[in-house]
Amino acid sequence: MTAVDERPAPPVEAPRHRPNRLLALLRNSWRQLTSMRTALVLLFLLAVAAIPGSVLPQRGVNPEDVRDYFVAYPDLAPVLDRIGAFEAFSSVWFSAIYLLLFTSLIGCITPRLRDHVRALRSKPPAAPRRLDRLPQHAVLPAPEGGAAAVAAALRRRRWRVVVRGDEVSAEKGYLKETGNLLFHSSLVLVLVGVALGSWYGWSGNKLLVAGEDNAFCNTRQQYAESKLGPRVSSADLPGFCIRLDDFEARFLESGQPEFYEARVTVDEVDGERRPAGFSVNSPLRLDGANVYLLGHGYAPVIRYTDRFGKSQTSNFPFLTTRDIGLTSEGLAAFPDVNVDPATGTRDPNLQVAFSGLYLPTAPAAAPFTRSEYPTERNPALNLVAYRGNLGMDAGIPGSVYELDQRQVRAGKVKEVGTKLLRKGETWKLDDGTTVEFLDTVPYVTLSVRYDPGATLLLVSSAVLLVGLMGSLFGRRRRVFFRVLPADPTSGSPTSGSSLVEAGGLPRTDHPGFADEFAQLVAAIGGDGRPGEEAGVDRDGDDRAAAREGAE
Amino acid sequence: MSALSDQLVSLAILAYLIAMISHAVEYALGNARARVTAAPARELVGAGVGAVGGGTPGVRAATGPSAADRTARRARLGGLIAVAATVLGALLHLGALVTRGLAADRMPWGNMYEFVLTGTWIGAAGWLVVLWQRPQLRRLGLFLSLVMVLLVATAELVLYTPIVPLVPALNSYWFVIHVSTIVFASGIFLLGAVPAVAFLMRSGYERGRRSFPYTLAKRLPAAAALERLTFVLHAFAFPVFTFAVIAGAIWAEAAWGRPWGWDPKETWSFISWVIYAGYLHARATPSVRRNVATWLAIAGFLTMLMNLFGVNIFFEGLHSYGGLD
Numbered sequence: 029m030t031a032v033d034e035r036p037a038p039p040v041e042a043p044r045h046r047p048n049r050l051l052a053l054l055r056n057s058w059r060q061l062t063s064m065r066t067a068l069v070l071l072f073l074l075a076v077a078a079i080p081g082s083v084l085p086q087r088g089v090n091p092e093d094v095r096d097y098f099v100a101y102p103d104l105a106p107v108l109d110r111i112g113a114f115e116a117f118s119s120v121w122f123s124a125i126y127l128l129l130f131t132s133l134i135g136c137i138t139p140r141l142r143d144h145v146r147a148l149r150s151k152p153p154a155a156p157r158r159l160d161r162l163p164q165h166a167v168l169p170a171p172e173g174g175a176a177a178v179a180a181a182l183r184r185r186r187w188r189v190v191v192r193g194d195e196v197s198a199e200k201g202y203l204k205e206t207g208n209l210l211f212h213s214s215l216v217l218v219l220v221g222v223a224l225g226s227w228y229g230w231s232g233n234k235l236l237v238a239g240e241d242n243a244f245c246n247t248r249q250q251y252a253e254s255k256l257g258p259r260v261s262s263a264d265l266p267g268f269c270i271r272l273d274d275f276e277a278r279f280l281e282s283g284q285p286e287f288y289e290a291r292v293t294v295d296e297v298d299g300e301r302r303p304a305g306f307s308v309n310s311p312l313r314l315d316g317a318n319v320y321l322l323g324h325g326y327a328p329v330i331r332y333t334d335r336f337g338k339s340q341t342s343n344f345p346f347l348t349t350r351d352i353g354l355t356s357e358g359l360a361a362f363p364d365v366n367v368d369p370a371t372g373t374r375d376p377n378l379q380v381a382f383s384g385l386y387l388p389t390a391p392a393a394a395p396f397t398r399s400e401y402p403t404e405r406n407p408a409l410n411l412v413a414y415r416g417n418l419g420m421d422a423g424i425p426g427s428v429y430e431l432d433q434r435q436v437r438a439g440k441v442k443e444v445g446t447k448l449l450r451k452g453e454t455w456k457l458d459d460g461t462t463v464e465f466l467d468t469v470p471y472v473t474l475s476v477r478y479d480p481g482a483t484l485l486l487v488s489s490a491v492l493l494v495g496l497m498g499s500l501f502g503r504r505r506r507v508f509f510r511v512l513p514a515d516p517t518s519g520s521p522t523s524g525s526s527l528v529e530a531g532g533l534p535r536t537d538h539p540g541f542a543d544e545f546a547q548l549v550a551a552i553g554g555d556g557r558p559g560e561e562a563g564v565d566r567d568g569d570d571r572a573a574a575r576e577g578a579e
Numbered sequence: 580m581s582a583l584s585d586q587l588v589s590l591a592i593l594a595y596l597i598a599m600i601s602h603a604v605e606y607a608l609g610n611a612r613a614r615v616t617a618a619p620a621r622e623l624v625g626a627g628v629g630a631v632g633g634g635t636p637g638v639r640a641a642t643g644p645s646a647a648d649r650t651a652r653r654a655r656l657g658g659l660i661a662v663a664a665t666v667l668g669a670l671l672h673l674g675a676l677v678t679r680g681l682a683a684d685r686m687p688w689g690n691m692y693e694f695v696l697t698g699t700w701i702g703a704a705g706w707l708v709v710l711w712q713r714p715q716l717r718r719l720g721l722f723l724s725l726v727m728v729l730l731v732a733t734a735e736l737v738l739y740t741p742i743v744p745l746v747p748a749l750n751s752y753w754f755v756i757h758v759s760t761i762v763f764a765s766g767i768f769l770l771g772a773v774p775a776v777a778f779l780m781r782s783g784y785e786r787g788r789r790s791f792p793y794t795l796a797k798r799l800p801a802a803a804a805l806e807r808l809t810f811v812l813h814a815f816a817f818p819v820f821t822f823a824v825i826a827g828a829i830w831a832e833a834a835w836g837r838p839w840g841w842d843p844k845e846t847w848s849f850i851s852w853v854i855y856a857g858y859l860h861a862r863a864t865p866s867v868r869r870n871v872a873t874w875l876a877i878a879g880f881l882t883m884l885m886n887l888f889g890v891n892i893f894f895e896g897l898h899s900y901g902g903l904d
């Protein structure tokens with residue numbers, strides 16, 4: 029175990045002159061902050077601080093749930109909001125913890141990096157005087173060639189070796205510290221990748237209805253919602269246009285979706301128009317942005333013919349209500365109808381809107397409120413017609429998917445009837461105008477994103493993983509060999525030739541070291557005859573322990 | 580095929596139950612052999628464990644040597660039956676997984692039921708590997724078989740879901756990569772939590788505590804060996820889990836357009852990852868006691884459980900595939 033924690037304090041000079049208290053305090057705080065214990069506390073805090081973000085609804089994940097929460101807890105919600113609980117992962121407290129942790133991390137790994145580079149470039153240390161004090165010790169017959177032969181054998185086993193006269197020092201397992209430093213450094217890179225993504229990235233959501241008229245081009249105005257990083261301006265968005273040509277979905281009998289594919293035509297700035305297809309797990313990768321398929325639904329095509337015989341067609345998307353049968357709700361508004369062709373004036377009280385429920389597979393009998401299957405097996409459109417001032421001219425922003433209820437309450441819009449329409453059916457309203465349900469076209473919901481940190485994230489997570497394995501499974505250890513002068517008085521079978529004394533020191537938790545050492549000694553002693561003493565430190569339990577080491 | 584799978588699950592539970600009872604018999608009769616078995620596997624140099632020391636022998640049987648012998652033989656038989664039953668249970672369990680996969684025509688990891696079934700199997704198989712390598716830890720099997728019975732029975736009784744195909748978001752090779760590694764890591768973490776709890780009890784016992792939970796540890800393997808096993812299992816599972824989370828992020832990027840979005844499942848994986856990192860970190864910090872570190876490992880496992888059960892049941896997120904609604 030490397031006792032990094034217990035790094036020796038820099039030698040303190042005797043304070044002749046007045047000690048600088050502030051400096052001392054700063055230095056102490058820094059040492060505190062970069063200790064492994066502090067890192068541990070901060071890690072734990074980070075885990076705890078992540079909990080509220082999963083318990084409370086988050087704006088970044090599901091803004092509607094946050095709104096619901098405000099309705100459900102009108103007293104508590106504003107307080108929570110003030111402390112950033114609905115954006116927990118960008119809140120001050122969460123950021124403070126991880127910034128401190130990463131400061132600690134950088135403060136911790138910088139000196140270790142320096143030390144490790146030094147260790148990599150320096151030679152294994154000289155053998156201690158008494159090898160028999162080391163955890164592993166053995167005496168073996170010297171191989172022919174003495175120290176040089178020992179060194180060669182060690183080199184073949186990829187030890188780092190240095191020969192000093194009769195002594196050989198060797199070390200192995202630098203990978204552990206290398207891996208550990210790689211792991212911790214790539215944690216920093218992951219954070220950099222995240223930061224890059226949030227500063228220089230952007231994203232937008234778009235609902236795209238099939239057809240030429242609905243093609244969309246990548247400008248900020250065209251998105252229903254968009255988010256640009258602080259270092260991105262609208263002008264930076266790459267220009268491309270997408271048209272949805274077709275959408276294919278297959279479902280199981282249970283209504284569970286099985287397969288989706290959107291087929292589009294893409295027009296990139298300096299490319300030709302080309303067809304492309306993408307589906308849930310394989311986004312459309314464009315130059316400078318990726319397009320993801322998030323959902324789909326139906327846009328009923330509704331034609332309204334006004335009292336002057338003029339028709340207009342709407343294919344506004346109906347939003348799915350998240351049930352399995354894709355029951356969809358929406359609004360077809362016709363604010364610019366009933367314009368007198370003679371005068372060219374529009375009567376604002378003759379605007380028309382239809383709110384409705386679209387059922388791809390309507391049940392056989394009423395109530396027609398819930399679709400039974402997501403594809404169009406028995407399509408039916410349940411419409412409610414309204415006439416009056418829709419309130420769309422007032423400039424008050426309202427949802428385009430719902431009728432402005434304020435106008436209804438104020439009596440400015442009146443309901444004029446309801447009807448269930450099948451495809452191709454026509455409904456004559458009380459004033460003689462007609463509405464036809466012509467068809468439906470598919471729409472898709474898209475998320476368009478650009479994340480410049482993604483590559484860095486990918487690379488650094490790969491390095492992180494490799495480093496982690498090196499760190500966890502690497503084992504640093506040293507062995508020393510000393511060729512002893514021949515001892516003519518000895519009566520051992522090796523008498524006459526010289527002996528080698530060997531010692532081994534595992535530098536990290538390494539239960540298999542005894543076995544490794546024994547094997548090494550056996551190999552170097554030649555002809556597989558280990559020195560008798562090689563086994564001194566071993567007992568029955570070592571076998572199991574050795575296997576542990578191999579894991 | 581699906582019905583066969585269900586029957587095999589029931590049989591596997593039965594086998595684990597038998598294993599548990601036999602282990603309990605071994606445990607109860609274990610006095611005579613306690614001296615031998617509980618002698619701690621000697622830790623090698625550098626393990627840095629304080630509590631290497633000492634035989635904490637079980638209470639010696641008061642009866643004569645022949646009676647003690649007979650009891651010892653019975654205890655040994657109990658242990659062997661327990662291991663055999665565990666092997667049988669694991670085989671039946673595997674059979675249940677294979678038949679379910681065949682019936683569904685996909686990998687059997689599509690919902691919570693299948694997830695728990697696979698994760699527990701990994702735990703059982705992992706235990707057999709541990710047992711193969713360190714037979715002296717056999718008595719831990721009592722705890723392990725108890726956990727198996729509880730979890731597999733919970734899966735069967737509470738989480739059971741009929742076979743359905745995957746939703747399209749899951750229909751990708753990332754499904755195999757991400758989910759298999761998550762299940763695998765979860766299974767090993769589950770297995771690792773067993774010696775972690777055992778270690779806490781046993782080390783209390785070795786420090787002389789004789790109150791309730793500690794007395795259960797009287798005949799467990801030595802604390803140092805349990806601690807070592809806890810570490811080895813976690814050190815093995817953690818990189819796998821890290822890989823699984825990274826694979827999940829890559830998949831999320833392809834499917835949802837962002838690698839990380841703090842969806843509740845993602846948040847709890849993050850919490851688990853940070854806590855397990857904290858465990859490994861704590862274990863490598865010389866000034867942190869092993870007990871404290873081990874508590875972190877247990878906390879990590881609780882967060883994994885929270886992610887599996889809590890998040891599927893209480894929270895609504897993109898990962899809502901639990902199949903319980």
Ligand code: HEM
Pocket residue numbers: 029030032062063064065067071129130132133134136137208212215499500853855856857859860863864
């Ligand atoms: C972002 C937060 C951090 C995470 C997720 C993290 C994670 C880990 C993990 C999983 C290990 C185990 C690998 C192993 O045993 O070799 C580890 C080891 C280590 N960490 Fe960290 N760490 C973090 C921050 C730090 C900081 C701030 C320091 C310094 C104060 C530090 C110093 C060390 C050292 C020295 C080891 C190796 C101990 C050894 O094996 O001898 N880490 N870390």
